[in-house]
Amino acid sequence: MQTARKTELIQDWGFEQHASGFYFRDIYSDHGYREMWTAGEPDLIKFLKGGEWSHNYQIDWSLYN
Numbered sequence: 001m002q003t004a005r006k007t008e009l010i011q012d013w014g015f016e017q018h019a020s021g022f023y024f025r026d027i028y029s030d031h032g033y034r035e036m037w038t039a040g041e042p043d044l045i046k047f048l049k050g051g052e053w054s055h056n057y058q059i060d061w062s063l064y065n
Helices: 005-010
Strands: 020-026 033-038 044-049 054-059
Touching: 005 033
Parallel strands: none
Antiparallel strands: 020 033, 033 044, 044 054
């Protein structure tokens, strides 16, 4: 899957683009997490807690072909 299509899907999931090509989503902010995605690492969603890395989620893009 092309990076452009991955970017499109990320935006469909509610991620908003910020500076330097980073995309963020705050649906878990009640739990203190912020999700981050970037085209530089298109297979990962990184979870940040308090601005620090917490853990990753590996995206299975084959589910979206």
